[in-house]
Amino acid sequence: MNEQPKTPDPEVIYTGKRRVSCDGGGGALGHPIVWYSLDDGEAECGYCDRKFIYRPEGEDAANSA
Numbered sequence: 001m002n003e004q005p006k007t008p009d010p011e012v013i014y015t016g017k018r019r020v021s022c023d024g025g026g027g028a029l030g031h032p033i034v035w036y037s038l039d040d041g042e043a044e045c046g047y048c049d050r051k052f053i054y055r056p057e058g059e060d061a062a063n064s065a
């Protein structure tokens with residue numbers, strides 16, 4: 001039998017900005033605020049495993065469907 005460690009799914013956040021900040025959402029799950037630059041198109045938070053993906057058209061195209 002395989003026992004898989006139960007890990008929460010990392011949150012994926014799309015942003016149109018080249019720089020993002022993450023504080024883990026605050027509260028008990030929070031962490032000191034850190035900034036990431038999405039020069040490579042994406043970045044992963046080293047604290048809470050959130051993934052940030054740079055998508056410049058994301059916000060404007062939200063209502064186009």
Ligand SMILES: [Zn+2]
Nearest residue numbers: 022024045048
């Ligand atoms: Zn984080």
